[in-house]
Amino acid sequence: MNKNSLENQWKATLQKAEEQPPMELWEKIEHKLDADLSIDKTFQETFKNASEQPEAQVWGNIAAALDREERRKPVFFLWFNRYSAAGLAALLLMVLGFSVLNKSGLFDKTPTAKNSGEIGSSQLRSKNELSGTAKEGYGPESLDFSSNNEASRSESLSSIEKAEASFLSNTKELELRNRPEPESDFNEMTNTDFEESGILREGTIAALSTLARIEFYEFANSFTLVRPKLPYNTPDRFENDNNQTFLQRSWFGLISGLSPFDPNFKINNFERALASNDVPRNAFEFNNLGDIQEPNPIKRETFAIPLSQPYSTVRSGSGVNLGFDYGKRIGKHFSWQGGVRYMSGTSLVESNVYSYNEHTGKVRTFLESNYIRQDITAFDNTIISSSGFVDNDYKYLMLPMQMAIHVPVSQKLELALSSGVSADFLVNNVLDNIPEGGSKLTAKNSAYKAVNVSGIGSLKMNYMVGENWQVSVGSNVQQTLTSGVEKTQGFTFRPRYIGINTGINYRFN
């Protein structure tokens, strides 16, 4: 019988073999199964309807927590804290400034300018001429206004009164000419009557009280009478025009910027969090320096100097942004603009605390495993002390909306100061550079919020190149108003950037 046939025979015999085990074995099994079922069943049934009211204080705490939550809840989705308050205050200031300045007539045409076309140059100087004179010197002596005969007729007045009277006589005259039905005592007077009546000489003060309200600029003073003008004034055709189309006085722009990028992490109780993860005592070694030899033996003490303390610092990196803008002028000096921007920011996590998951073999920074990551099902509870850097990069999609005030400098150059808010959508945060593999964190698998709100401010110089093109360069600042994570996560995350922006716009005139 060869070897193979013997094996086959044994195999067949053993496969067919059968022997009843002792009876008590089944009893043991049955007993054990019953016990198993019984234990589970006992607990299941007992706890099924078990109920015990907690102390009343628990509801009190819950209600208090909900109240705090409600108080924090904003009108819209902003958390109302000091940052958002600052942003809102800036916005309010801007809106108020706009309305106040408009009301005060800072951006209105002056009456002189309004009438300059109608009045002959021999009778009056234009507004620009007046201000030009004022710019040369603000003292009374330098005020060399139009009516030569006024000075001779008002010798008894002081020099300031003379200047006022002189100016007012001009403006008075203008007012009278433009009003179809004058309401003052001058009702019946013709222009010639006015010039020849001598009212101004006899009743200059009365004339002042009647006319000053209409003619003086609020920002004038007794010396200048008119405010210093901007070097260049936006043409009047850029007044409010409600019939503008979408493209009229608007622009499309391409912008890009560079800035330092600061994730602005603030971690609470880092060491305590570490302690609660049962870090072995030897994770952070202490160097026992032994007895320090002091001249006085009584002062001899033993010091333990930590060789390394647990730390986790997020260092600033750089940020690049690229985007499109659409803007539209409102009135002569204001505009609003909105757009979309893609921002990529780098930073570094510098830490000597990493966590290791024995089941997956993954190494993560303790910052990630304990604070940021939310989908962790594995406990990365093995703490490794090893100093190092990890790249910590962010990508955002931003939708900024801003109001701007434009200050013309010359026909081609203007300054634009803008502020507003931006909705920042987190694309991802990549923590990389660990040989065992990095992490890509999103709002889904981490403590990060999907949307943040940030305040933006910028100061730009815009320069027209040709008919429709404009280039701009300036600085911008952006600060996240709401923390990028829930408050309960033990850290806050409010990225900020201060940098330079350049852009090119195509303007529709």
Add this chain to the structure above:
Amino acid sequence: MPIEKQIIEACLENDRAAQKQLYEMFSGKLFVVALRYMHDREKAKDVLQDAFVKIFRHLDSFRFDSPLEAWLRKIVVNTALKALKKAGNLTQSLEGDFMIDEEFHYDNKGQENLSYQQLLEVIGELPDGCRTIFNLYAIEGYKHHEIAKMLGVSEGTSKSQYSRAKSLLQEKLAIEKERLNPQKEYK
């Protein structure tokens, strides 16, 4: 409209009276759930408090496709797991070797007389890790592979910890029963 739905809708409007009503309806049962996991009453109260705050914050995500109690219970369980994880005792107690007394047999008669307080006492004496796994498997009804995923341990660990929990519970229940009925004998 069922009363439960009415209460939820009022809670979504931040109606504090409705929130309290919901709390009173379920806080008793959920407190016992928290006690099963945390053992320590103060910690259980903290868990219940955190869980209810989460519940009221995220009530809008309840889709009415499952019983409300099951949804609430799940939140309490998750909150308790998070608290145990934060405390750091959970994984530590899941590690290390342990012996199961395979020869120990427990007579299940008379278990129905044990109150939940007595069972809580017994469960509370278990180490955090195997108490958690016993709760999740035997009472909540999760499978071992689900528990493994939830706790970040292997399925084998979950199974062995469950066995360990049962073994310990059997011992403790036997002692408890003996204390209550000293005349009976157990193998």
